Each structure stands twice: as structure tokens, then as C-alpha cells.
Amino acid sequence: MLYVNALHDIVTIIPKKYSVPWFLWDFLFHRSQKRYKECIDIVHQFSENIIRDRLSEDAETLENNTDLPFSELHDSEVRRKNMDSLGLLMKKLRKDDLQNNVDALVFAGHDTTYAALSWAIQLLGEHTDVQEKVYEEMVQIFDGSNRSPTKQDLLEMKYLERVIKETLRLYPSGPTVGRKTRKDIQIGEYTIPAGASIWIEIYFIHRNPKYYPHPEEFNPDNFLPERVRDRHPYAYLPFSAGPRNCLGQRYAIMELKAVLSSIVRNFKIRSLKETKDLNPLMGLTITPHGGVNIELTLRDNNKENKFTEN
Ligand code: HEM
Numbered sequence: 001m002l003y004v005n006a007l008h009d010i011v012t013i014i015p016k017k018y019s020v021p022w023f024l025w026d027f028l029f030h031r032s033q034k035r036y037k038e039c040i041d042i043v044h045q046f047s048e049n050i051i052r053d054r055l056s057e058d059a060e061t062l063e064n065n066t067d068l069p070f071s072e073l074h075d076s077e078v079r080r081k082n083m084d085s086l087g088l089l090m091k092k093l094r095k096d097d098l099q100n101n102v103d104a105l106v107f108a109g110h111d112t113t114y115a116a117l118s119w120a121i122q123l124l125g126e127h128t129d130v131q132e133k134v135y136e137e138m139v140q141i142f143d144g145s146n147r148s149p150t151k152q153d154l155l156e157m158k159y160l161e162r163v164i165k166e167t168l169r170l171y172p173s174g175p176t177v178g179r180k181t182r183k184d185i186q187i188g189e190y191t192i193p194a195g196a197s198i199w200i201e202i203y204f205i206h207r208n209p210k211y212y213p214h215p216e217e218f219n220p221d222n223f224l225p226e227r228v229r230d231r232h233p234y235a236y237l238p239f240s241a242g243p244r245n246c247l248g249q250r251y252a253i254m255e256l257k258a259v260l261s262s263i264v265r266n267f268k269i270r271s272l273k274e275t276k277d278l279n280p281l282m283g284l285t286i287t288p289h290g291g292v293n294i295e296l297t298l299r300d301n302n303k304e305n306k307f308t309e310n
Helices: 001-019 026-032 034-063 070-075 077-081 085-092 095-126 128-142 151-156 159-169 223-231 249-266
Strands: 176-180 185-187 188-194 196-200 266-272 280-282 287-289 292-297 305-310
Touching: 001 034, 001 095, 034 085, 034 095, 070 159, 085 128, 095 128, 095 159, 095 249, 095 266, 095 287, 128 266, 151 188, 151 249, 151 287, 159 223, 176 287, 249 266, 266 287
Parallel strands: none
Antiparallel strands: 176 196, 185 188, 266 292, 280 287, 292 305
């Protein structure tokens, strides 16, 4: 079984643990959901391989730099070049914690982005006027060239950024986050006691008509600078907030811009199903139930070049 399939099955099975009362007993959960353990083993194997490969790479780096003592190597040019997020984690963590963090990083970075991409493609394929505005922005930035985007190009994609933000408002990939309260909290007439486990429903916060006048409508202008300025900062939380917020948010926006811009530059997207019929599936991430169904037509007016994707 592939890593991505294992990951997909895990996010489908985990919500059962919290929604089916008798699965609170680990024994019953593991007895009836044997697939869960198989999938977890595949995911662990994958992260173990990443760590093992990196350790052997580092051993090679050390061997090729025998003139430097290890303590100096840590701060040397060679080492700094190798200091990506995995390098930093390896410097700081014990093996178990390291593996947990690699699992979290790969999971958090994959499923969320895939869900956001699906929704964005669906919404662009339905709101073709918005899609054309994104295309016009691309024409302005790339001026007829078919080169790959630079970091500067990605920063200039202001309208596409509003489209991505609006997509994540309607369909926040992480629709809910869990917290444990450290002290009593008063909300209106209700007191949430210290030590309680709570779920913060980002999905519903994003559909509050007090902050978004037509909350069900897809409208990238909700993210015009003046509208953002006048809104409560916690009325929009796709990446959560506070000390445990998303570590990859800037990267995620860049990644989404890179993929979506290259699709819109090359294809016209048409959604074959209406978004209202897609039935969001609420799990650890929020995905379109049954997938999206789109048609892509090459943007060279060659009507023969049609692709249909499900
Ligand atoms: C559209 C894409 C993404 C969305 C909507 C998203 C959203 C979130 C949310 C809601 C959380 C939970 C934070 C909390 O409990 O308060 C989270 C955590 C996290 N995300 Fe993302 N994320 C995305 C992409 C990424 C990417 C691409 C990476 C890494 C490359 C990443 C890395 C992480 C990590 C490591 C955490 C755990 C942080 C911690 O527990 O301290 N995320 N993300």
C-alpha cells in the first residue's frame, strides 16, 4: 500500500475514535479498526526511512570534513547548508520525538494542501469570472513568457492570494483544532472550566455573518486589504493561532500559488459538479466527498485538447 493511501485511511479512521462512543475504549477501537495499525506502520516506516537516509548523508558530510571538529562543524558553512527543518529537529530532539515530529510535518504538509487545492480548483472552475481575473493577473506578471515563477512572481500574485484565502475561509483544511484549557474561561453566560478539552470550530467561525455579510458566497474581495483591516483578527483562522499555530503557513500559500498559477496559465478549468452538491466530508481535514470532477481545456484555443479529471 502506498504512503498516501495509508495517510488517507488514517484521516478517515481517526474521527471514528472521537465520534463513536464505544471506541473510547482503545481495545474495541483497535479490534475493529485493524487497518489503522497497518496504516500507522506504513507511515512510521516512511518517516524512519527519511531519518535513516538523512543520518547517512550527515555521516558522509562528517567524513568529508574531517579537518573540522564536530562542535565547529555544527556552525560551519557545510552544516548550515544542511540545516533545513529536519536538520534542526535532529539537532534538538531524541529519536522518538524526532519521528513524531517528522510524521507531524509530513502529514500536516500533505493532506491540508491537497484538500485546499481540490477546493480551489473546484471553486475556480465554477466561478469562471474569478478564474479569468486570475488569468489576467498571470498575463500581467508573465507578459507572454512561459517561464517558471520566481519567488518575486509568487509575491506579486495578490489576486490569486485573495482567491486562496477565500477558499480557505469556506473550506479550511483543518476545520477544527483541539485545546485543553489552562484556566476557567468565561464566554457570555457560560464558564468553561480549567482542564476541559475543547474543539474550536474554525469552519463555523469563518461562516459567521457578523464578520462575512454573505458567508456562504465565494467572494475573494473578502480579503481586500481594507476589509481585512476592519475585521477581528480571530475571525479568520485557517492556520489556527497562538503558540501551536501552523508552522508551514507561508510555505503552504507559496505552494498553492505555484500549482494554481501554473494550472490557470495553461488551462481553462470547468467544474462539472456544483460546489453545493459536493458534500464536505469533515474529518481531520475537510475534503469534497467523492472528489471533484473537472474539465481542463488547453488555453491555446485548440478545442481538441480537452481533459476530464475526477
Ligand atoms: C493549506 C495548507 C495548510 C493549512 C490550512 C494548515 C493548517 C494547520 C492547522 C489548522 C494547524 C493546527 C494548529 C493548531 O492546533 O492550532 C496546523 C498545524 C501544523 N501545520 Fe499546517 N496547514 C497547512 C499546510 C502546512 C504545511 C505545508 C506544513 C509544512 C510544510 C504544515 C506544518 C504544520 C505543522 C508542523 C503543524 C503543527 C504545529 C504544532 O503542533 O506546533 N502545515 N496546520
